[in-house]
Amino acid sequence: MFLVEPPPSPGDLHFQMGEIPVRIHPFFWLVALIMGMQGDAAPAAVLSWMVAVVVSIIVHEMGHAIFQQHFGGRPRIVLYGLGGLAICEDCDRSTRSQILISLAGPCAGFLFAVAIMLIIRTLGHGIGMFIGDGAKLTSGNILDPKGFSVFGLTLFWEEFSSPQVNRMLLDLLWINLLWGAVNLLPIYPLDGGRVAREVCQLGSAQQGIVLSLRISMVAAIMMILVGFSWQSWFTAIFFGYLAYSNYQTLTAYRASLW
Known part of the structure; x- marks a missing residue:
């Protein structure tokens, strides 16, 4: 589901982002719709969620794809299921390149979130941030704050008069920050899991794969809790x-070594 490119279907949406082809599989829209209907099921809220999801995941995958291009590849992006893939068969496979490519996706989302906050401030609305229970950082006046918290980080801004604008901002910021943070967990095939595998293989390739899969299972079980x-x-x-x-994967890999 996460590692294999889905076969083409008549319902695929195709377009280009510069030189990078993008394909959106119909199942992507279905999953995004189901997730959007879990909370506020009002049509405007669901539409805002779906737009924010497709934009955010494209930003994430473009981060990977741009670095894949930088390392000599010809990437393509496929959105499906719960996320997407930046696929590249011909980019540099060195450890350094693969780590940078993996980290580029979450970093693209974080930078996008920063850009959104700067746009809010440019439009004359104050912005602010709490980090855990520590310092409060603000810029501008915030009389009627709108915001959210994720992993100890609280972002807020002076509310816009349009509920739709506030909803879209909340969805975009929440998805990019949460999706980026989750992807940094050392769980394969998330980006953090790919980085962990590359690092673990620096000594022994076989032992590194086994170690990375063990780390991945432990981290995944902790996230279940x-x-x-x-x-x-x-x-x-x-x-x-x-x-x-x-x-x-670990069971199959161990069996293949015998």
Whole structure:
């Protein structure tokens, strides 16, 4: 589901981002719709969510693809299921290149979130941030704040008069920050898991793969527990799938060594 490019379908949407072809599989829209209907199921809220998801994941995958181009590849992007793939068969496979390519996706999302906050400030609305229980950083007046918290980081801004604008900003910032943070976890095939695998293989390729899969399973199981503590069945099921997938991969890999 996460590693294999889905076959072409009559419902695919095709377009170009510069020299990089993008394909959106119909299943991507279905999953985004289902996720958008979990909370506020008003049509405007669902539409805002779906737009924010497709924009954010394209930004994330473009981060990968731009670095793949930089390292000599001809990438393509496919959005499907719960996310997307930046696929490149001919880019540099060195450890350094692969680590930078993996980190480029989350970093692109973080930079996009920063750009959104700067645009809010440029439009004359104050912005602010809490980091845990520490210092409060603000710029401009914030009389009627709108915002959210994710992983100890709280962002807020002076609310716009349009509820649709506030909804879109909230969705874009939340997705880019949360998706980027989740992708940095050392769980394969997330970006952090790919980085962990490259680092673990610096000594021995075989032992490194086994070690990275063990780390991945432990981290995924911890996130299952986090999902239960959040009372989020989606989180528990998602990381449960990744834990089981890594267990299957480890079992098959060990069998192949004999």
